[in-house]
Structures are given as structure tokens and as C-alpha cells.
Amino acid sequence: MKNKYMPTAISLYLNYFIHGMGVIILAQNMEALAKHWNTTTGGVAVVISSLGIGRLIVLLVSGWLSDKFGRKPFVILGVITYLLFFGGILLSTSIAVAYIFGILAGIANSFLDSGTYPALMEMFPESKGTANVIIKAFISVGQFGLPLFVSFLVANSIWYGWSFVLCIVVLLVNLIFMVTAGKFPVANQDAEVEEKTAEAEDKPVSKGNLWLDGTLFILYGYVSQATFYLVSQWLSQYGTKVAGMGDASSRALISYYSIGSIVCVLVTAALAKRAVKEIQFLGVYTLISFVSLLLMYLFPTALMCSIMSFVVGFSAAGGVMQLGLTVMSTFFPSGKGTITGAFYTAGSIASFTIPLFTGMMSDNLAGIFLFDVIIALIGFVLAVLITVRYYRLFEKNQKGATTHESTSR
Template identity: 55%
Template sequence: MKNKYTATALGLYINYIVHGMGVLILSQNTDSLQAQWGTDPAGVAKVISMLGIGRLLAILISGRLSDKFGRKPFIFLGMFTYSAFFIGILFSPSVFVACIFGVIAGLANSFLDAGTYPALMESFPKKAGTANVLLKAFIQIGQFGLPFMVVALTNANAWYGWSFVLAIAIFAINAIFLLKRPFPDQDAQQAADGKAPEVVTATKFKSKPKMWVEGICFVLYGYVSQATFYLIANFIAQYGENVADMTKSSSLLLISYYSTGSLVCVAFTALVAQKVRPVLLVVVYTLISFITITTMWMIPTPLICQIGSFVVGFSAAGGVMQLGLTVMGELFPAGKGTITGIFYTLGSVASFTVPLIASEIAKTNVQNIMLFDAVIAGVGFVLAIIIYIRYKQTVVID
């Protein structure tokens, strides 16, 4: 609590509660939006897909601009554009107009990420892993709470838009709260100008990291880490029913085990990352994912799928991607906004390409989806080992 940026971080975390709501708010209000736009579920799904396109369009350039213009402007830009999305959806008369605001939501997500991840890494340089992983927890809070609110509004026959209004109100109050809060990159600039004490950094190097070695590994890891848990999240129910011979209801519960594992890992990592270097956790979590997914492919029984769903949720979806970004920020501290953009751009590409590949695989043999995921996780482990070796060679470990 002695850190001068603690209040700033609290405001940043609150933003991600709203982001968690934003991820699900369209799918949770499908019936109301269908009636408003005069469309069917496919029309709403089309709008939801626009969020990914908007994110992919902006994440790389917004990261670079965050390095140039600062974290605070991009965080406020993200809050403003996200609010524009919530307002725009409420007043969109058609799917076409809603798609435009869907793209805006993707842009907003990119702006928030480009400002928030670097700001947290700079605010807590010695606890960057914990700081970044906690974002996952606040996203989960938003995703957990929104369905209850939607159900309550539905049962009360109230206007569906109140959930959107709540999101806007949180942003408005939080913007006022963050307006006067200090940001580390601003303090660093003042220090460079001789107007403030020098900002302490955490990383000391034996030799300069090489972008063409560990940099490329991190870029590929951004793709692999997203792909690993994305496959499980989207296909585990189908795998449980068609391959493990589970009942429909039992297979649907696998995603609950997966989500529980993710939440447990967030809490565990938030504690452990203060004592263990994030780079070691990246290796361990990626190895656990590889072993677990391989086991689920080789021994597709109901019990293995239930245990495996929890373990993969823990090891692959509980914050390892954020930890990977944290380590990349340690090795390339000069442009954290840029590396955030690069890292998550490949993650966004995975969100598009992996489901397409997996869908084609599922047409012939659903079990091979798990084999595909095991191969991806195996590649991720190899990349994690290379990153770990290069980290030990380049970073001074106190």
C-alpha cells in the first residue's frame, strides 16, 4: 500500500470489471437485441464478431502510440470509446449500425490494453506478474456478475439497457477518480526533465536481449497461449460428449470446471508471483497444459475430461498469457506499449484462425481437436524453455 500508484491501479482494475461485462453483454441480451434490430441469433453473432475485428485493427498501433503519447490518454480513450459502444448499441436500429459499434468496442479494448498493461508493469516493476494477472480476476468479476443482473432485469420485466447504463456510469465515476491520479510514465518523463525523482526499474541485464531470438519466441507464444485455452473453451463440451461418451448435461459442465480452474489459478498466481519469477511460472504452467491436454487426447474418459478441464483452466487460462507479457516487458522495458500490441496482436490472430482450423478437424474426427491442441501446447512449452534459457542468460537475478 506504500506504492504511490496503488490508487491508480485500483482504477485500472475497475475498468476491467466493465470490460468483463462488455465481453458478454451482447450474448447475454440476445433476445432483446434481436427484437431491436429485427434480426436472428446469427445477426447478433455477427455484431459480436466485430469486437475481434476492431481489436485486431488497433492493438498493434495503439501500443506504439501509447509509448509515444502516454498511458493515461489511452486509458481514457479506451473508457470513452467503450462508453460510445454501450450507448451506440442501445440506440442502434439495425445490425449494420450495431456492427460499427462492435468494431468500436474492439478498438476500446485495444486502447485499454495498450495503456493498462504497460502502466501496471511500470507501477509495480518488482511485482508485475501479480499486477497483470489480477486483471484476469477483475474481468472474471464482470463476467460473473453480469448474468445475474440480466436475469434480475428479465424477471422484473425491466429495460434490458440498464446493464449498459451501469457500465457507462462505472466508467464515468472511475474517470473522475483517475483524473488526478499519478501515472508512472508521466513521472518518468518528469524525472528525465529534472522535475521529479528518478523512477526505479526492476530489470538489470548481463547482456542485451535479442528481438530476433526471444522477441520472436514471445510473439509466437502470444499466439500459442491464446490458442491453447481457446480450443478447450470452445470445444471441450463437444469433445466430452462425442469422444468421452459423456451425457449432454455432463459435457456442458466441463466448461464450469474449466472456469473454476482459471479462477483458482488467478488467486494462486497473485500470491506466488510475488515470490517466484514469472518466467518460471510460464514454463511450469505451459508444461502442465501440455501434459494434461495430451492425457485428455490419449485417455478420453469422463473423469479425465473433468479433471483435465479444471487443470487446463488453471494452467492455460488462469493468467499465463499475462505472465508471458510480463516477462516480455522485463526483457524489453523501453517500449512496453509496443510489446503489448505485438503480443496481443498474435493472440487476436489465434482467436480467428484456431476455431476455423479446429472446425475443419471436427468434421472428420473430433478427438483430433485435442491432438491439435496438444501439439500447440507442446510448441508453447518449447518456446517457454527457450525464453527461460535466454532470460537466465541476459537478466541479472538478485
């Protein structure tokens, strides 16, 4: 079906293609940046943690403000701030300076999230889960392509900075379109329509318990981000130093991981069209994440790492976090910007803390992956609890609606 917001939606997705590169660009250029900044790979890991700080600084408030002032200003702010990050890293000559620009990257990500996720749910109210999961597909394409591009630069002894320049050029072109032609729906208009429809039909509106359900979703936001963020930052190093793979082969693990996430988006979108609900994916995907990481830890061979990189990409990075946010919007239908801010603030805490923990464990890569196995197990437990709460609330509302209907007759 035609949708007048489709060109803007494509532009929003393109931002996340570059974001996918931005998330791993420091890790993929870790050796070159460590040399340029006169530090170690552990020092670069500390700079990577600054992205989480940037997200923490503005995400919660930017989500709330996007509910009040609209989505477009925050998307534009996100693109501009990302441009400052990519350019600033190229100009940085020390960890201290790079750390500041890393914070800007986190701020940029927060602005994009607070504007983009609510906007897509409002642009496609009948397929919110699919619209959000497609974001992950574009992130994954970026994460698939960047390691190949960096490998090409390394193999041909070309300046690593071209990977940053590529991101700058794409964002500039996208920014021009967004400013001149981007169209956005009115913030939270779809939620108001849903509430009025429910009132007109005398049906109860599904709303979760702020403290119980809110806490579960916040914890899930942290764990789901931590699970795939840890893998994306250390998978190549794990392949080289634990599985004994060559440089090109270990970098390719990230590409397998990204392919897995892309396949998951396609599978999820196809199943969603067949009336499979977002909640039904959470427990299954988090269980697969746990098992695949456990196998990679127990059997660190080149073959196992290659296969499980695809599987963990499918299960942990294929949009499960976006599905979690979509389910949360079902529990709390009003204020999508605010819940996006709260959910992804938890994720940003993970982005900040996980690199610090793993940076201290950088000499024990097997221990880093065991840490991720434990995190994935916690994620599965949380997914089960959220699923139980969802069906209890759903059945309660269904019974309420049925009882009211019977009384009216």
C-alpha cells in the same frame, strides 16, 4: 506498503472487471442475439471475430503512442470506446451494424492494454508480474459473474440487455473518477532509472535478440490468447452438445473456469512473494493447459468437463499471458508501451482468426476442442524455448558481471 497510485490502480483493475464481461457477453447471449439479428450462432461467432479486427487496427500504434504521450489518455479512450460498444450492441438490428460495434470493442481493449499494462509496471516496479497478473483476476471475476447474471435473466425471462446496461453503469462511474482523480507515473521512467543504476554499478543490462526472442514472444502472444479465448467462447456449447449437460450446468462451466483463473492469480502472487520468477511459471502452466484440454477432449463427460474447466482456467486463463508480457519486458526493458502493443497485437490476431476458424467448425464442437489441444501443445513448446533463452541470457549477463567485478579488483 503505501503507494500513491493505489486508487488509480484499483480503477484500472475495475476496467478489466468489465472487460472480462465484455469478452464473453456476446457468447453468453448468443441465442438471444442470433434471434434479434435474424442469424445463427455461427453468425454471432463472426461478430465476435470483429473484436480481433478492432485490436489489430490500433494496438501496435497505440502502444507506441502511449510511450510518447503517457498512459492516462489511452485508458480514458478505452473506457469511452467500450461504452460505445455496449450501447451500440443494444441498438444493433443486424450483423453488419453489430460487426462495426464489435470492432469498437476491440479498439477499446487495445487502448486499455496500451495504457494499463505499462502503467501498472511503472506504478509497481518491484512487483511487475504480480501487478499484471492481478488484471487477470479482475477479468476472471467478471467472467465468473456474468454467466450467473445471464442465467438469472434467462431463468426469469428478463430482457438480456440488462447485462449490457450493468457494464455501462460501472464504466461511467469509473470514467468520472479516472478523468477527475486518476494519477499516473511518467512513462518509462522506471526503465531509465534501471539503466542509470546499471551504468553506475558497471553491470550489463539484459536485452534480448529482437528477431529471435521477439519472434518467440509474438508467437507466444498469439498461442496463449488463442488457447483461452477459444475455451471461453465455446465451453458452454461444448458442455451442452458434447457432454450432454443442461443449460444451467453448461453455463456454470465458464464460472468454474473463472474460479480456476482467480485461484491461479492468488497462487502466482503468493509464489512470486517467495522469489519464484515469472519465467518459471510459463512452462508449467502451458503444460497443464495442454493436458487438461486433452482430457476434456478424450473424456467429454459432465464431471470431467467440470473439473477440467477449473484446471484449464487455472493454467490457461490465470495470467499466463500477462506473465509472458512481463518476461518480455525483461528482455526488452525500454518502451513498455511498444512491446505491449506488439505482444497483444499477436493476441488480437488470435481473437480475430480463432472465431473465424471455429465458426466454420461450429457443427463439430469436438473438432473445435481438438484444435485447441493442438494450439496448447504449440504453446508449451514455445514456453520451453523462451525459458531456455531466458536462462542463457541470464547466465551470460551474470558471468559478464562477475568477470567485470573480478577484473576491477
